Amino acid sequence: MFSHLPHLHTGSDLHLYRAEILTLQKGDILGHEFMGEVDRVGSSVKSIRPGQRVVVSFQIACGKCSFCKQKLSSMCDRTSSSSLQEYMYGRRDAGFFGYSHFTGGFAGGQAEYVRVPFGEVNCLVVPDGVKDEQALYLSDVLPTSYHAVVDTGVKKGEVVGVWVRLG
Ligand SMILES: [Zn+2]
Numbered sequence: 298m299f300s301h302l303p304h305l306h307t308g309s310d311l312h313l314y315r316a317e318i319l320t321l322q323k324g325d326i327l328g329h330e331f332m333g334e335v336d337r338v339g340s341s342v343k344s345i346r347p348g349q350r351v352v353v354s355f356q357i358a359c360g361k362c363s364f365c366k367q368k369l370s371s372m373c374d375r376t377s378s379s380s381l382q383e384y385m386y387g388r389r390d391a392g393f394f395g396y397s398h399f400t401g402g403f404a405g406g407q408a409e410y411v412r413v414p415f416g417e418v419n420c421l422v423v424p425d426g427v428k429d430e431q432a433l434y435l436s437d438v439l440p441t442s443y444h445a446v447v448d449t450g451v452k453k454g455e456v457v458g459v460w461v462r463l464g
Contacts, residue, residue, distance in 0.1 A: 309355070309437075313397060320381060320398040328395040329355035330436035331406025332429065335420070342416045351420035352435045353413055357392040357403060360418035376414065377401035 310327055312318045332352040338345055345351065357377075358370035365373050370391060377392035379401055392414075395405015404411060413419050423432040451457055 309396070318397050318399055320402075322398060322402075325397060325402070326395055326404040326406075326408050326411075328405030328407030328411075329393050330438075331394070331411065332423065332433050332436060333406070333411070335416075336410065338416060344417050345420050345422065350423040350429070350432070351413075352423060352432050353394070353406070353411075353419055353421075354435075354440075355393050355396065355437050356390075356419075357394065357401070357414055358418050359415055365418070370418075 309329060313321050313327060330353070332350065335345055335347050335349045335351055337347060356371045356373070358365050358373040359375040360370075362373055362375045364370065373391035374389060377389045377400060379389055379392075379399055382399055383389045390400070392401030392403050394403050394411070395407065396403075403414075421435060423429075449457075
């Protein structure tokens with residue numbers, strides 16, 4: 298499956314720029330969260346069709362392994378072949394788009410086209426009437442911040458402060 302985009306430049310890209318994530322290689326295509334219009338689909342893809350707009354998250358899930366069945370898709374153990382990650386962590390996480398060979402070596406979305414493995418699992422179709430700028434944040438920024446709010450136990454009506462370290 299191929300899409301073309303807009304994409305986000307995020308703080309996660311800085312981890313690569315600063316060499317905090319290992320095995321970025323010359324010629325690797327960055328961009329681990331993006332959206333675009335479907336250009337083509339593989340023969341086994343039935344629920345996604347060319348012309349649809351989709352949001353794609355950073356992780357690549359198979360949808361069938363034990364982790365995916367528990368909705369732990371970032372821990373999918375079928376989409377990354379990183380032996381370095383397995384050596385360092387004792388296991389492999391899911392493959393990530395555009396995030397070095399440490400996470401599987403998949404090309405990212407900062408390109409005209411990107412291949413999305415397991416397209417029916419990893420593409421969220423954007424409904425008509427939802428603007429690109431509204432949907433794009435579903436790729437990572439919004440779920441990450443939502444997860445942080447849930448994890449901290451913030452309740453409706455409470456006041457919170459957020460400190461962000463820049464640079
Ligand atoms: Zn899986």
